[in-house]
Amino acid sequence: xxxxxxxxxxxxxxxxxxxxxxxxxxxxxxxxxxxxxxxxxxxxxxxxxxxxxxxxxxxxxxxxxxxxxxxxxxxxxxxxxxxxxxxxxxxxxxxxxxxxxxxxxxxxxxxxxxxxxxxxxxxxxxxxxxxxxxxxxxxxxxxxxxxxxxxxxxxxxxxxxxxxxxxxxxxxxxxxxxxxxxxxxxxxxxxxxxxxxxxxxxxxxxxxxxxxxxxxxxxxxxxxxxxxxxxxxxxxxxxxxxxxxxxxxxxxxxxxxxxxxxxxxxxxxxxxxxxxxxxxxxxxxxxxxxxxxxxxxxxxxxxxx
Amino acid sequence: xxxxxxxxxxxxxxxxxxxxxxxxxxxxxxxxxxxxxxxxxxxxxxxxxxxxxxxxxxxxxxxxxxxxxxxxxxxxxxxxxxxxxxxxxxxxxxxxxxxxxxxxxxxxxxxxxxxxxxxxxxxxxxxxxxxxxxxxxxxxxxxxxxxxxxxxxxxxxxxxxxxxxxxxxxxxxxxxxxxxxxxxxxxxxxxxxxxxxxxxxxxxxxxxxxxxxxxxxxxxxxxxxxxxxxxxxx
Ligand SMILES: Nc1ncnc2c1ncn2[C@@H]1O[C@H](COP(=O)(O)OP(=O)(O)OP(=O)(O)O)[C@@H](O)[C@H]1O
Ligand SMILES: [Mg+2]
Numbered sequence: 001x002x003x004x005x006x007x008x009x010x011x012x013x014x015x016x017x018x019x020x021x022x023x024x025x026x027x028x029x030x031x032x033x034x035x036x037x038x039x040x041x042x043x044x045x046x047x048x049x050x051x052x053x054x055x056x057x058x059x060x061x062x063x064x065x066x067x068x069x070x071x072x073x074x075x076x077x078x079x080x081x082x083x084x085x086x087x088x089x090x091x092x093x094x095x096x097x098x099x100x101x102x103x104x105x106x107x108x109x110x111x112x113x114x115x116x117x118x119x120x121x122x123x124x125x126x127x128x129x130x131x132x133x134x135x136x137x138x139x140x141x142x143x144x145x146x147x148x149x150x151x152x153x154x155x156x157x158x159x160x161x162x163x164x165x166x167x168x169x170x171x172x173x174x175x176x177x178x179x180x181x182x183x184x185x186x187x188x189x190x191x192x193x194x195x196x197x198x199x200x201x202x203x204x205x206x207x208x209x210x211x212x213x214x215x216x217x218x219x220x221x222x223x224x225x226x227x228x229x230x231x232x233x234x235x236x237x238x239x240x241x242x243x244x245x246x247x248x249x250x251x252x253x254x255x256x257x258x259x260x261x262x263x264x265x266x267x268x269x270x271x272x273x274x275x276x277x278x279x280x281x282x283x284x285x286x287x288x289x290x291x292x293x294x295x296x297x298x299x300x301x302x303x304x305x
Numbered sequence: 306x307x308x309x310x311x312x313x314x315x316x317x318x319x320x321x322x323x324x325x326x327x328x329x330x331x332x333x334x335x336x337x338x339x340x341x342x343x344x345x346x347x348x349x350x351x352x353x354x355x356x357x358x359x360x361x362x363x364x365x366x367x368x369x370x371x372x373x374x375x376x377x378x379x380x381x382x383x384x385x386x387x388x389x390x391x392x393x394x395x396x397x398x399x400x401x402x403x404x405x406x407x408x409x410x411x412x413x414x415x416x417x418x419x420x421x422x423x424x425x426x427x428x429x430x431x432x433x434x435x436x437x438x439x440x441x442x443x444x445x446x447x448x449x450x451x452x453x454x455x456x457x458x459x460x461x462x463x464x465x466x467x468x469x470x471x472x473x474x475x476x477x478x479x480x481x482x483x484x485x486x487x488x489x490x491x492x493x494x495x496x497x498x499x500x501x502x503x504x505x506x507x508x509x510x511x512x513x514x515x516x517x518x519x520x521x522x523x524x525x526x527x528x529x530x531x532x533x534x535x536x537x538x539x
Contacts, residue, residue, distance in 0.1 A: 190391035195408040
């Protein structure tokens with residue numbers, strides 16, 4: 001068995017960077033509230049839909065199809081997803097913060113189903129297509145190596161993901177708000193005693209995670225050319241898996257977990273065919289967790305509290 | 306400057322404080338003594354806005370303290386350094402200090418840090434160390450330093466000597482005294498009644514949620530009742 005060719009590796013990294021971007025939202029919310037936001041995949045899906053519709057609107061309104069429209073549409077998608085993420089926290093989670101952990105979790109699952117059905121019933125029952133005029137501008141061969149083509153779209157996705165991850169890391173470690181966010185995640189009572197508006201910081205966490213998920217949604221719909229009301233389910237589940245693999249609550253862990261899962265998936269497809277990808281991904285997850293329950297970069301539970 | 310009048314407070318349906326009356330004047334150190342579970346921490350948490358009073362009023366500088374959350378109380382200059390220190394374990398020493406001045410302009414940070422480092426030179430050597438890896442004594446110093454970053458007009462300290470070696474305890478009490486000499490009044494909750502009364506102007510004794518005794522520190526140190534119950538003498 002030979003090593004997988006470079007285009008398979010690149011494909012895996014592209015996929016993995018998207019998982020990582022979505023996983024950050026799971027891990028940030030877990031870090032600050034200790035709950036899994038199962039509706040996060042739907043926030044990603046709302047980003048997909050918003051972008052596709054915004055692109056349609058911008059093309060007709062402006063009469064142009066430049067990449068500037070794509071940037072604007074991505075921005076609109078981020079705002080929409082952030083608004084939904086914020087509303088989710090406000091409506092479905094905030095009142096349950098002091099309740100048993102199963103209460104917000106169940107609320108999140110309910111919300112996920114409601115959002116899927118809402119889009120299914122009111123927006124589109126079928127997959128919608130990403131306008132090719134935009135993706136074709138990026139889907140060009142950048143260079144050829146050993147007979148394999150690499151295109152700009154893949155590098156755009158990988159580059160965007162990495163830049164956003166670096167920006168988030170900078171924000172969390174170097175800014176006043178970022179330190180407040182980490183403080184709130186570590187000790188909520190003390191955070192309120194030093195004057196941090198804890199509710200606003202929690203809301204900000206949802207807004208940030210949701211905006212990242214929106215960008216991921218835009219890139220997936222562009223990469224795969226389609227989006228559907230149920231796209232958030234499998235992408236969300238895999239991203240959640242990535243967060244757990246990396247150590248839930250740990251920011252670099254989410255990125256690492258995402259890349260590992262993305263690579264595993266594409267390499268499995270290459271050797272065994274795409275029917276095997278999900279089984280192998282989850283098999284690896286189970287093995288890692290049995291050996292190391294806290295995930296690759298996770299702290300011991302005792303340290304967390 | 307601070308007055309609690311007939312404060313009732315507790316958790317859920319249980320009433321812990323059953324009508325507390327307490328007063329603290331400008332420049333004073335007042336200590337609150339009492340056995341485990343008598344409600345000392347609850348008193349401080351109620352002043353700090355963490356626990357809502359069920360009845361009674363808190364007056365701050367002759368006006369009712371209408372704050373309903375800890376950050377609003379802090380905005381009035383009332384700062385609580387809670388029992389157990391609550392150092393942010395995965396923030397560095399410097400980050401722990403900076404977060405203490407969260408709602409204040411960053412331009413004043415370096416002057417405040419200098420002052421804190423003169424009290425606690427040890428902290429200056431460990432700015433990059435994670436809070437969770439400090440020793441108990443170091444964490445207590447950091448907790449007081451962090452409280453000073455908020456430029457408090459009143460400092461509430463809950464058992465700053467808890468679990469510390471005697472020399473460290475002496476050092477902590479010295480610094481509390483020094484902070485007070487700069488004009489910051491302090492409400493000090495302590496198990497270590499002897500040391501607390503030694504630096505305090507006045508004291509209150511709390512028994513199951515009620516003040517049973519209140520006098521100058523000197524008189525309390527001399528009183529038979531206090532000596533027997535809180536100073537371990539017979
Ligand atoms: N979060 C809480 N929920 C319910 N009851 C509480 C809570 N915190 C404290 N209590 C109860 O309130 C009473 C007073 O507690 P408090 O912590 O104020 O006492 P304390 O005087 O500070 O004691 P210690 O010296 O042990 O610190 C105790 O009976 C305690 O069990
Ligand atoms: Mg106590």
